[in-house]
Amino acid sequence: MILILKNGATDDQIDHVVTRVEAMGLKSHLSRGTFRTIVGLIGDESTLNQEVLNAIPGVSQVIPVLPPYKLASREAHPESSVIDVSGVKIGGGNLGMIAGPCSVEDRDRMFRIAESVCESGANIFRGGAYKPRTSPYAFQGLGEAGLKLLREVGDKFGIPVVTEITDPRNVELVAEYADMLQVGARNMQNFVLLTEVGKTQRPVLLKRGMSATIADLLMSAEYVLSQGNPDVVLCERGIKSFDPSTRNLFDVAAVPVVQGLTHLPIIVDPSHATGRPDLIPACSLAGLAAGADGVHIEVHDCPEEAKSDGPQALLPEQYKDIAHRMQLMADLLGKTISPRPGATSRSLNPPPTEALA
Template sequence: MILILKNKATDGQIDHVLARVEELGLQHHLSRGTHRTIVGIIGDEDKLREEPLRAISGVAEVIPVLPPFKLASIDAHPDPSVIDVSGVKIGGGNLGMIAGPCSVEEPDRMFRIAESVAESGANLFRGGAYKPRTSPYAFQGTGEDGLKLLREVGDKFSMPVVTEVTDPRLVELVAGYADMLQVGARNMQNFALLTEVGKTKRPVLLKRGMSATITDLLMCAEYILSQGNPNVVLCERGIKSFDPSTRNLFDVAAVPMVHSLSHLPIIVDPSHATGRPDLIPACALAGIAAGADGVHVEVHDCPEVAKSDGPQALLPEQYAELAGQMRKMAELLGKQISPLPETLV
């Protein structure tokens, strides 16, 4: 850690800073420049994270050398993590292809969509049984009945299923049905929820919050990892911007940035990022080209009657075409779409 002192820091203030560092059992290196005085601190930075060093008289800025997300950091785990979701691998050159409707709907429709996306090459099926909605009057999901149906569909087509958990009190229930737990953008910083999903050991799909920085996302992953659950997949799903032409701003640069900082896999969700079916294919391919470990796409066979987010869903035939393009892109980059397991693990 580096402390940059104020221009007019007195000798007494500098001596106090050095004494405070020594009290913490750490070493220091003082460098006096023409315009700045810098104190380099040598030792375990964890001892300093909770110390209010910025409050010491004479200190202008505190700059950490190591990232605050220790477990998620690439320094702690130099090789890319490969997350196994009931036999489907994500990361390390294996692509997870998540597809399905926004919400769990009527059984016939769920089976039709699942069969279609499985034939196209998707290896995880998604659908929300619990829906966090902006309006309290909007469709909130079908609850445990939806979880049961999702599980039935997944078993029929040997597709692991991923669904959102919205409340710490629901984690045990949802984990009993789902192969992968999704923490949505609105709940990314719900630390009680992150702690609970971290205790389950179920793979977790952690979506980036709408106003979250990359560091924010990795710190939230750290909550899950710190509870002993190493099975975290990050998701770039767009952030808020000033431009209303798309639902959100698709931050494709987040993919290589995360890979430079963390060993965790990261996938992209162009459906929520753009909110426009015409833009989904290009953004999906851009995500894979940037190094994404998978793509999350919403698919519905009749978007106009969808319970939620119909306008951003691809039709099954559109997804089939995109899936073929994504497969070719993956082969070009020396990656593979993880095949469906013969039976769910």
């Protein structure tokens, strides 16, 4: 950490700064310039309170050398992390191919979509049992019935499932059924939710908020890591822009930027980033070319009947085409798409038919 002292700081103030710093257990390195005096701090910065340092008379600015997201930073963990989602690896050259509908819907449709994306090479199936919607009158998801159906689909096709968690009170329930917990863009800075998710043993898919900086995203990941859960996968899903041409601005540059700052894997979500099926193939390949550790795509067999986000979903045959092209891209980059694990012996009773109506 570096302390920049105010222009014209007196010798007494400089001596006081040095004394205070050394009283905190750190060594100081004094550098006097023509216009500014700088005090470098040497030692364990984790014990320092930046606000306390800012309050010392004569201090103009406190500049951390290490990032505030200590557990997520590459300084703390130089090697890229590999996250295991019930047998599917993401990171370190392993690609996660997440596909499925926005919402968990009726049983037959879920089975059709799952069968199709599995045949195309997807290794994690997605579907929302709880849906945070802008309108309180929009479809909010099937709740626990949807979780049971999602688990049934996962077991039938031997594929891990990921679903969004929206409420801290439901964390244990969702973790009972899902292999991976998704924290959506709207909840990226719901710190109570992040803390509860961090207490689980489930891998977490953390999406970047619509107006969040990269530093904001990494600090949110720090909340999960600080609770003892090391399995976090970041997701670039677009940020708000002034241009209405796409649903959001697909910040593909965020992928290499994030990888330079953290050991955590990062995937891209061109479905939410663009909101346009015609742009999803190009943006999927662009994400992989930029170094992404996977791609998250929404797929529906009849988008006009989808209960949520139908206009941005690919048809199964469209997903099959782009999945093939992503496999070619993976081969070109020397990366591996983890195969989905075999079917499990676990079984659950299907949810009541009326609950899925």
